[in-house]
Amino acid sequence: MQTIIKLAPRTLIPALSRCSKHTLPDLPYDYNALEPVVSGEIMKLHHQKHHATYVNNLNIAEEKYNEAKGKNDLTTMIHLQPAIRFNGGGHLNHSIFWEILCPKQGGNQPTGTLAEQIKKDFGSFDKMMTQLSNASVGVQGSGWGWLGYNKQDQRLQIATCTNQDPLQATTGLVPIFGIDVWEHAYYLQYKNVRADYVKAIFDIANWKKSDELLQKAKQ
Amino acid sequence: MLNIIIIIITFFLITIDYVDSQTELTLPTLPYAYNALEPVLSEYLMRLHHDKHFQMYTNKSNIILKKMFTDTQSDNKLKEIVKQPIEIILTQLEYLPHQYQLSLRYNGGGYFNHKLFFSMLKTPTSTVDENKPIGPLLEAIEKNFGSFDKFKQLFSSASYEFFGSGWIWLYIDAQTKRLILNFTVNQDNPIMYDKNHIILLCIDLWEHAYYPVYENRRNEYIENFWRIINWSFVNQLYIEGQIKRSDL
Numbered sequence: 228m229q230t231i232i233k234l235a236p237r238t239l240i241p242a243l244s245r246c247s248k249h250t251l252p253d254l255p256y257d258y259n260a261l262e263p264v265v266s267g268e269i270m271k272l273h274h275q276k277h278h279a280t281y282v283n284n285l286n287i288a289e290e291k292y293n294e295a296k297g298k299n300d301l302t303t304m305i306h307l308q309p310a311i312r313f314n315g316g317g318h319l320n321h322s323i324f325w326e327i328l329c330p331k332q333g334g335n336q337p338t339g340t341l342a343e344q345i346k347k348d349f350g351s352f353d354k355m356m357t358q359l360s361n362a363s364v365g366v367q368g369s370g371w372g373w374l375g376y377n378k379q380d381q382r383l384q385i386a387t388c389t390n391q392d393p394l395q396a397t398t399g400l401v402p403i404f405g406i407d408v409w410e411h412a413y414y415l416q417y418k419n420v421r422a423d424y425v426k427a428i429f430d431i432a433n434w435k436k437s438d439e440l441l442q443k444a445k446q
Numbered sequence: 447m448l449n450i451i452i453i454i455i456t457f458f459l460i461t462i463d464y465v466d467s468q469t470e471l472t473l474p475t476l477p478y479a480y481n482a483l484e485p486v487l488s489e490y491l492m493r494l495h496h497d498k499h500f501q502m503y504t505n506k507s508n509i510i511l512k513k514m515f516t517d518t519q520s521d522n523k524l525k526e527i528v529k530q531p532i533e534i535i536l537t538q539l540e541y542l543p544h545q546y547q548l549s550l551r552y553n554g555g556g557y558f559n560h561k562l563f564f565s566m567l568k569t570p571t572s573t574v575d576e577n578k579p580i581g582p583l584l585e586a587i588e589k590n591f592g593s594f595d596k597f598k599q600l601f602s603s604a605s606y607e608f609f610g611s612g613w614i615w616l617y618i619d620a621q622t623k624r625l626i627l628n629f630t631v632n633q634d635n636p637i638m639y640d641k642n643h644i645i646l647l648c649i650d651l652w653e654h655a656y657y658p659v660y661e662n663r664r665n666e667y668i669e670n671f672w673r674i675i676n677w678s679f680v681n682q683l684y685i686e687g688q689i690k691r692s693d694l
Contacts, residue, residue: 272661272662276662277662309609367552367632368631368632368652369610369611389610390610391609391610409653410611410652410657411653411662414654414657414658415657415661418498419494419498419499419502419654
């Protein structure tokens with residue numbers, strides 16, 4: 228257990244930054260489009276508050292990092308790395324998340340390359356879903372459950388990450404489908420019953436997008 | 447006939463004496479009504495936090511403890527450990543078999559942390575400034591942090607900056623006897639690292655601890671937390687801690 232070290236402050240700096248290159252992406256659908264699986268209330272908070280904060284804080288941290296780099300201040304650069312990881316990871320993860328969800332459709336199952344790959348690597352879609360669900364529900368504290376593509380082994384794998392650690396940077400796996408299991412992602416609607424949220428989220432999985440991501444990963 | 451009955455009863459009683467089992471945790475009731483912490487923490491939030499989260503940690507801990515005790519592979523040392531109170535077991539996690547360790551750290555830690563946390567809260571004062579410690583505890587805080595305000599600022603800052611799920615703690619350090627401010631992730635707590643740390647104050651930074659009232663605005667939760675700290679209780683922990691430490 229480390230003693231408290233002062234983390235990179237989140238005080239807002241007046242908007243004079245030259246390279247605020249990260250921006251909050253729009254959702255590809257309305258805030259209430261994912262109902263009844265995820266409420267409009269949650270989507271609004273999740274996007275406008277949580278994701279927006281990651282973007283803002285990432286820009287601030289990067290600005291400071293670049294400043295420190297310019298001065299060859301390695302101590303400050305290293306000091307800022309956790310903030311870049313938290314906020315950069317948060318930005319990456321949520322940007323992917325909005326894309327791999329879509330309004331509820333009946334009989335939602337993967338098709339094409341994704342369906343074949345799932346069958347090959349898991350035996351069946353149901354088996355993959357069970358493994359991903361168990362892993363996601365089982366995350367202790369905050370984190371994500373992922374279906375990722377292992378480019379070296381050319382196979383799909385289930386993985387979990389802590390906090391906002393981004394899948395690819397942390398494990399090398401390419402994200403194909405993921406589930407945010409931070410409490411903010413479901414609490415207002417599902418309360419402590421994460422399992423119900425994880426079960427329901429498969430109804431709004433944008434398998435078409437995941438298929439695209441897989442095809443790209445396999446190139 | 448009477449002799450036989452006496453013999454049977456005696457045998458039964460002797461048998462009961464030797465039939466022991468793992469410690470079994472019970473969900474403590476809150477020391478106040480569910481709505482007592484309004485408006486800082488709503489009744490709705492307190493019901494969820496206590497009746498769902500705390501209950502779940504209790505249930506799961508009991509399942510693990512029972513499994514450990516009845517597991518045929520468990521040796522006597524392990525069986526003795528799981529008969530101890532939870533606050534002792536949590537200081538001996540390294541002796542637990544791998545398949546139980548992580549789970550008991552999480553659920554047992556969750557039980558212990560919430561039991562303590564709920565005990566150190568009370569009806570809110572109208573303002574933050576009204577609520578402060580007095581006596582030896584205040585002196586110790588001033589000695590270790592410069593002033594009570596400085597301590598509040600450090601504690602609040604650490605709580606705001608902390609990322610993910612976890613806790614911020616104020617405790618008497620086992621080795622140095624100084625007051626230390628520190629964090630733990632998930633349901634870890636200071637006694638898992640040194641059984642002689644004396645915990646004084648903590649704040650639950652899991653989102654479930656504040657989301658129904660404050661949503662993402664953790665800073666508001668932290669600001670208002672100062673209104674609900676039961677400094678009498680914390681003072682008591684400090685006094686007991688001083689006594690305990692002077693024996694070491």
